Structures are given as C-alpha cells and as structure tokens.
Amino acid sequence: MKKGTILSVDDDENLQTVISQYLEGDGYKVVTSANASCALERVNNGALDVILLDLVLPDGEGLTLIPQFKEKTSAAIIVVSGKSDTTEKIVCLEMGADDYLTKPFEMRELSARIKAVLRRMEMQVNNNDNESKSESPDKERIDFLNWTLDRAQYQVFEKESGTSLEFTTGEFQLLEALILSPNRALSRERLFELTRDGEFDVYDRAIDIQIARIRKKLVDENNEILKTVRGVGYMFVSKSS
Amino acid sequence: MKKGTILSVDDDENLQTVISQYLEGDGYKVVTSANASCALERVNNGALDVILLDLVLPDGEGLTLIPQFKEKTSAAIIVVSGKSDTTEKIVCLEMGADDYLTKPFEMRELSARIKAVLRRMEMQVNNNDNESKSESPDKERIDFLNWTLDRAQYQVFEKESGTSLEFTTGEFQLLEALILSPNRALSRERLFELTRDGEFDVYDRAIDIQIARIRKKLVDENNEILKTVRGVGYMFVSKSS
DNA sequence: ATCATTTGTTACAAACATGAAACAAAGTTT
DNA sequence: AAACTTTGTTTCATGTTTGTAACAAATGAT
Numbered sequence: 032m033k034k035g036t037i038l039s040v041d042d043d044e045n046l047q048t049v050i051s052q053y054l055e056g057d058g059y060k061v062v063t064s065a066n067a068s069c070a071l072e073r074v075n076n077g078a079l080d081v082i083l084l085d086l087v088l089p090d091g092e093g094l095t096l097i098p099q100f101k102e103k104t105s106a107a108i109i110v111v112s113g114k115s116d117t118t119e120k121i122v123c124l125e126m127g128a129d130d131y132l133t134k135p136f137e138m139r140e141l142s143a144r145i146k147a148v149l150r151r152m153e154m155q156v157n158n159n160d161n162e163s164k165s166e167s168p169d170k171e172r173i174d175f176l177n178w179t180l181d182r183a184q185y186q187v188f189e190k191e192s193g194t195s196l197e198f199t200t201g202e203f204q205l206l207e208a209l210i211l212s213p214n215r216a217l218s219r220e221r222l223f224e225l226t227r228d229g230e231f232d233v234y235d236r237a238i239d240i241q242i243a244r245i246r247k248k249l250v251d252e253n254n255e256i257l258k259t260v261r262g263v264g265y266m267f268v269s270k271s272s
Numbered sequence: 273m274k275k276g277t278i279l280s281v282d283d284d285e286n287l288q289t290v291i292s293q294y295l296e297g298d299g300y301k302v303v304t305s306a307n308a309s310c311a312l313e314r315v316n317n318g319a320l321d322v323i324l325l326d327l328v329l330p331d332g333e334g335l336t337l338i339p340q341f342k343e344k345t346s347a348a349i350i351v352v353s354g355k356s357d358t359t360e361k362i363v364c365l366e367m368g369a370d371d372y373l374t375k376p377f378e379m380r381e382l383s384a385r386i387k388a389v390l391r392r393m394e395m396q397v398n399n400n401d402n403e404s405k406s407e408s409p410d411k412e413r414i415d416f417l418n419w420t421l422d423r424a425q426y427q428v429f430e431k432e433s434g435t436s437l438e439f440t441t442g443e444f445q446l447l448e449a450l451i452l453s454p455n456r457a458l459s460r461e462r463l464f465e466l467t468r469d470g471e472f473d474v475y476d477r478a479i480d481i482q483i484a485r486i487r488k489k490l491v492d493e494n495n496e497i498l499k500t501v502r503g504v505g506y507m508f509v510s511k512s513s
Numbered sequence: 514a515t516c517a518t519t520t521g522t523t524a525c526a527a528a529c530a531t532g533a534a535a536c537a538a539a540g541t542t543t
Numbered sequence: 544a545a546a547c548t549t550t551g552t553t554t555c556a557t558g559t560t561t562g563t564a565a566c567a568a569a570t571g572a573t
Contacts, residue, residue: 094381095378095381098378098380117388117392118370118371118385118388118389118392121384121387121388121391121392122381122384122385122388125383125384125387125388126380126381126384146461147461147465183455183456183457184455184456184457184501184507185457185501185504199502199503199559199560199561200501200502200503200504200560201503201560201561202560234561234562234563234564236520236562236563237561237562237563239520239521240521240522240561240562240563241561242520242521243520243521243522244561246521259519259520259521261518261519261520261570261571262518262519440548440549440550441549442549442550443549474550474551474552475550475551475552475553477530477531477551477552478550478551478552480530480531480532481532481533481550481551481552482550482551483532484531484532484533485550487532500530500531500532502530502531502559502560503529503530503560
C-alpha cells in the first residue's frame with residue numbers, strides 16, 4: 032500500500048491541504064513545510080522519495096534549495112512554479128530538478144507526474160543493477176517444462192509448436208508470480224499481494240478460480256505443474272529440483 | 273570543447289574574476305568589460321553568444337544598452353541586477369533581454385541560465401533549418417512487414433508501390449515508439465511518455481484513438497500488426513518472433 | 514466408514530476494457 | 544475570417560474478464 036513519502040514545500044496553506052488529501056488518497060505519505068528552513072530540516076530527517084518545491088517561499092529563493100536538496104537526499108524534485116516560463120523551467124531542470132509544473136495545476140496531473148518521476152528513478156536503479164551484476168535479475172523469457180513465459184509480451188508460448196496460449200492478463204500475472212518463486216508454496220494472501228495492486232474487498236477464493244483456469248490451459252498429463260499445498264496455497268514445481 | 277563566447281559587462285572586478293573562472297571551467301570563452309563604451313566596442317569586434325549585462329555601470333545607464341546590443345549582435349542578453357525588482361525585470365525583458373538574474377547569485381545558477389538561453393537560441397536555429405532545407409541528409413529507415421518507416425522524413429512508405437501513407441505527426445510518433453520496441457507490450461502511460469513531451473492533462477484513451485487511426489491506414493488482413501494487450505496496452509508484433 | 518474441512522468445477526452476472534462513430538476543440542493554411 | 548487538419552472527448556455497443564455463489568469432489572482426521 033505504501034507507495035512513497037512526499038515532502039511538499041509551499042506556503043499556501045490551502046493548497047497544501049488539497050495536495051495532502053489527494054496524494055494520501057493515492058497511497059502516498061505526505062509531509063509539508065511552509066518555508067525553506069523547515070524544509071531543509073525535514074530533508075535531513077528521513078527518507079523521502081519526492082519533493083514538491085514551490086520556488087516562491089517566504090524565507091528565500093527556492094532555486095537555491097535545489098542543489099541543497101540534491102546534496103542531502105536522492106529524492107526526486109518536482110518544481111512547482113507560479114510562472115509558466117520556459118527559461119526558468121530549463122534552469123530548474125539544469126540545476127537538478129526532475130520535473131517542472133506550472134500553477135495552477137490539476138491534482139490528476141500532479142499525481143501523474145509523481146508517478147512518472149518515481150518510475151524513472153526506479154528504472155535508473157534497475158539499470159544500474161544490470162550494469163553491475165553480470166546476470167540480470169529479472170529475465171524477460173522464462174522457460175518451464177514445455178512452455179516459455181514471455182514477460183515483455185505477456186504471453187505464454189508452447190515450446191515446440193511456438194503457438195501462444197490465450198492467457199488473460201490476470202491469469203498471466205498469477206502464473207508469473209508462481210514461476211518466479213519456483214518450488215515454494217505461496218499463500219493465497221501472498222499471491223494476492225503479488226498480482227493485484229492494493230485491492231482488498233475480494234473473494235477469498237478468487238485465486239482458486241484463477242488457478243483452475245490456468246490449469247485448464249496448461250495441460251500436461253500426469254505432471255502437476257501447479258501443485259496445491261493443502262491448507263497453505265499453491266506452488267509451481269520445477270522438474271529441476 | 274568550445275561551447276560559446278560570453279561577454280560579461282560589470283565593474284565589480286572580483287565578481288568578474290569569479291565569473292570568468294567558473295564559466296571557463298564550463299568550457300566557454302569569456303571576455304570582460306568594466307563599462308558601457310568598452311562593451312559596445314567589444315560587441316562590434318566579433319561573434320558573441322551571450323552577454324551578461326550589469327545595469328549599474330560607471331559610464332551610463334545599462335538599460336539603454338540593451339537595444340544597442342540587439343542591433344549589433346544576435347547574442348542573448350542576460351541582465352544581472354543588484355535589485356530584485358519585478359518591474360525592472362519586466363522592463364528589461366520588454367526591451368529585449370532574454371533573462372534576468374538577481375545579485376547575489378550562485379555560479380551554478382548563472383551557468384544554468386546561460387545554458388538555457390543558448391539552448392533556446394539553438395532550437396530557433398534548428399527550426400529555421402528545417403524550414404529552409406527540404407531534404408534531410410541522414411535517413412534512418414526501418415523496415416517492417418510491407419512498409420518502411422522513414423524517421424528522417426516522418427513518413428511511412430508502402431514497400432512495393434513506394435507510395436507514402438498520410439500519417440500525421442502524432443500518429444507517426446506513436447507508431448515509431450511501438451516499432452522501436454518490437455514484441456513488447458507498452459502501457460498507455462509509457463506510450464504517452466514516449467510520444468508527448470510532458471503533457472498530462474489528457475484523456476486516458478487518447479492513445480486508443482490514435483491506435484485506431486493508425487490501424488485504419490496500416491491494413492494487412494489477417495496479420496494484426498498492432499496488437500492490443502488487454503489490461504496492459506499495445507504491442508507491435510514483428511513477424512520474426 | 515463418517516464427518517468436517519478444503520479444494521475443484523460450473524454457471525452467471527457485474528465490472529471492465531476496448532473499438533467505433535460522431536462530435537468538439539485546438540491549431541494550420543489559405 | 545473561413546476552410547481544413549489534427550487531436551482530444553463523449554457516448555454507445557460489444558465482448559472479455561473476473562468475482563461470486565452453489566455444489567461436487569477430494570482430502571485428512573477421528
């Protein structure tokens with residue numbers, strides 16, 4: 032559920048309230064500061080993921096805050112400005128901001144930009160990982176028994192014939208989750224976490240039905256690919272072990 | 273290495289030294305003038321890219337210099353002022369300045385503003401280039417099925433007949449994005465990022481409509497070139513897989 | 514064997530995603 | 544300004560996906 036912590040730096044109290052409520056509804060934790068000094072203190076205080084920074088603050092130029100933030104945290108910085116000025120925008124980005132947003136803006140847009148910025152950060156992390164590690168942690172294609180799971184295409188192929196089986200996205204994600212933890216029993220709860228993004232009011236046995244639907248498509252006589260572990264959940268058994 | 277020549281007009285000798293050193297470290301060539309007459313002379317003397325102009329000079333009002341500079345050079349003018357005065361800023365911009373910076377400032381900010389201003393100028397130049405040149409020298413062509421995507425010309429050609437299909441720029445860019453990641457399902461969000469530059473206040477399904485329009489033009493009976501991946505997005509399928 | 518619990522199966526309806534058509538708004542060209 | 548192009552928005556119909564309920568089958572314990 033927790034998607035990240037956001038610090039909003041702005042001296043407009045009303046705006047702060049609106050932002051907080053909206054973003055909290057989105058699943059973020061939100062903290063606010065009304066001025067520069069308070070914000071700097073907060074940055075030292077703990078892990079932040081995104082900083083929303085208004086350039087016009089009562090106690091000093093917001094622009095100079097950007098490099099200071101950059102020094103102390105790896106959080107993404109989204110500048111919120113009253114002016115729609117191309118030069119200022121470029122300057123902000125040049126100084127280390129990650130995005131620039133002009134007031135007034137819609138909450139939906141703010142939310143989208145935060146999401147985009149977080150994703151970009153995540154991608155960077157992943158890329159760095161790939162560079163340092165010789166083996167990529169998440170493979171795009173995963174072979175299992177007579178099939179291949181293609182995570183880029185969201186498809187399952189039959190190895191020999193090469194034909195693709197018609198999996199729905201939901202079925203695919205469940206199978207993917209199981210295959211990524213081979214020979215390990217996963218509870219229905221865990222599987223829910225892995226496949227659905229923050230849903231709660233669902234039927235206990237939705238997973239069971241999904242499993243049944245997958246099995247119907249992944250037929251392999253005596254071999255039970257998706258084993259049910261009574262009282263626990265389900266498990267993908269790979270022959271290698 | 274050479275990024276441009278900058279003329280700094282200011283009578284503060286210490287500041288001039290600091291500016292010169294910093295900007296030279298950035299790869300610029302820097303020349304300085306301590307007063308207006310000297311600056312005007314220097315402007316006649318050779319190609320400049322950026323002029324940093326302090327408004328308070330020993331021999332005359334700096335404001336009146338702006339139009340004089342504009343007449344003689346196409347360099348960008350960044351006004352450096354001791355006062356943080358909105359009215360003065362607006363007047364300067366009205367008279368032809370490209371940016372306005374308040375003392376004291378950080379070198380990093382100055383550097384960023386110079387970069388921004390140069391980039392803006394360059395963009396203008398490029399746009400003019402495109403208008404004047406009808407043919408682009410480097411053609412990057414990508415073949416797919418019965419068509420060829422010409423990224424230089426922003427056109428799609430039918431391989432056999434050689435006729436070009438009428439794609440709008442938006443349609444072209446979307447198709448391009450999909451083709452550049454073949455056999456990979458791309459979410460609408462991702463496609464948005466790839467094709468639009470920082471727009472968010474748009475309809476969720478704008479991509480869908482664009483896809484439909486592309487499909488209408490790229491007809492190939494049984495072959496689904498642009499596959500929709502339900503619950504995810506769209507994918508360009510290349511025959512190789 | 515009998516019972517209780519857990520899981521598999523089927524059918525169904527609500528929710529959802531997508532494509533198509535028509536419209537509207539913004540931008541361009543003439 | 545008018546015609547045209549491009550692109551976003553709305554609406555509707557259709558088909559898919561998935562949660563739910565009900566029941567049958569399987570499993571394990573006593």
